[in-house]
Amino acid sequence: MIGKKALTDEECKRLEETLGHFREQGGMNLETLDGFFAALHCGPELVMPSEFLEEIFGGEIDESLFAAKEDLEGFLNLIFRHWNATSERLQSREVFVPFLARDDEGVERANDWAKGFLRGMLMGKESWKELLDDKEHDGLLVPIFALAHENDPEPKMRPYKEPMPQERRDQLVAGLVGSVMMIYCYFEPQRRAQARESREHTTHRRETPKIGRNDPCYCGSGKKYKKCCGNVTVQ
Numbered sequence: 001m002i003g004k005k006a007l008t009d010e011e012c013k014r015l016e017e018t019l020g021h022f023r024e025q026g027g028m029n030l031e032t033l034d035g036f037f038a039a040l041h042c043g044p045e046l047v048m049p050s051e052f053l054e055e056i057f058g059g060e061i062d063e064s065l066f067a068a069k070e071d072l073e074g075f076l077n078l079i080f081r082h083w084n085a086t087s088e089r090l091q092s093r094e095v096f097v098p099f100l101a102r103d104d105e106g107v108e109r110a111n112d113w114a115k116g117f118l119r120g121m122l123m124g125k126e127s128w129k130e131l132l133d134d135k136e137h138d139g140l141l142v143p144i145f146a147l148a149h150e151n152d153p154e155p156k157m158r159p160y161k162e163p164m165p166q167e168r169r170d171q172l173v174a175g176l177v178g179s180v181m182m183i184y185c186y187f188e189p190q191r192r193a194q195a196r197e198s199r200e201h202t203t204h205r206r207e208t209p210k211i212g213r214n215d216p217c218y219c220g221s222g223k224k225y226k227k228c229c230g231n232v233t234v235q
Contacts, residue, residue, distance in 0.1 A: 006085040007078060012099070015078045019056075021065050026058030032116035033079075034099035037086040039120025042183045044127045044190035046198075049080075052123060096180045100173070107166070110173050114148035131186060140183050143175035 007015065016030040023029070028036060033056060040047045054060060056079070066072040089096055100108040121128045132138055146159040147169075160168075 005081065006089075007082055011078055011081075015075070015082070018075050018078075022057045022061075028056050028058075028116060028119075029101070029112060031099055031101045031112040032119070033082070034086070035113035035116025035118075036120040037083055037116075038090070038096070038098065038180055039117040040123060041087050041090050042180060042187060043121065043124050044130070044187040044194070045124045046191070046194060047123050055119065055123065090181070090184045093181070096177055096184075098177065098180070107169075108173065109150075109169065110147045110176065111150055114144045114146075114176065117144050118148050127190075131183065137182075137186060140179040140186070143172040143179060147172055147176065 012030060019027060019029055019033065021027075036052075036056070040052060061072075063072055066075065098110070098113050100110050100113055102108055131141065149157045149159060150164060152158050164172075
């Protein structure tokens with residue numbers, strides 16, 4: 001079983017280095033991944049690994065990058081441990097501390113984290129409209145959008161015309177920290193309802209033969225099981 005214990009500093013470094021192999025194809029770094037996972041756990045709908053893994057890597061994972069199967073499994077184990085640990089952090093209702101990398105000047109800019117959160121929101125774009133349209137609570141997303149678009153290629157999307165002062169950045173990061181837990185609580189009724197519905201439709205008796213490695217994956221991706229969910233199950 002994959003544990004829920006937070007990654008150590010050494011494991012974070014190893015995960016960041018391996019994720020770096022996928023950057024050219026649009027893959028995430030660890031800061032972006034942390035924001036991405038936070039959004040997936042905060043959102044109203046359950047997102048399966050078969051849906052979000054390619055988003056992390058920017059496409060299908062290239063197994064040739066790993067010298068042995070054990071290396072690939074170890075890499076995926078770190079990803080899913082971080083996934084589980086993120087869930088634990090949110091469920092604890094304690095202050096959510098995001099993973100923010102420091103740049104060459106020693107500043108935690110939080111841009112990549114915020115971009116990762118927005119990428120997580122896009123995984124369930126329609127389901128997030130409730131919050132976006134809620135005039136009483138849509139302000140929870142302001143610090144996230146501001147940091148995500150700080151250096152947007154389109155000048156009109158940037159929240160500030162001038163470089164952001166450190167004091168303002170600190171305020172936005174503090175706002176981001178508070179918003180994450182409030183967003184998590186905002187959508188909790190929907191997540192509970194979905195979980196309850198899922199349990200009600202679960203059958204405890206297998207009525208169909210066990211899925212084979214070359215059969216279509218049960219998640220509906222259209223891929224073979226061995227190339228989809230069967231490829232990411234780490235024991």
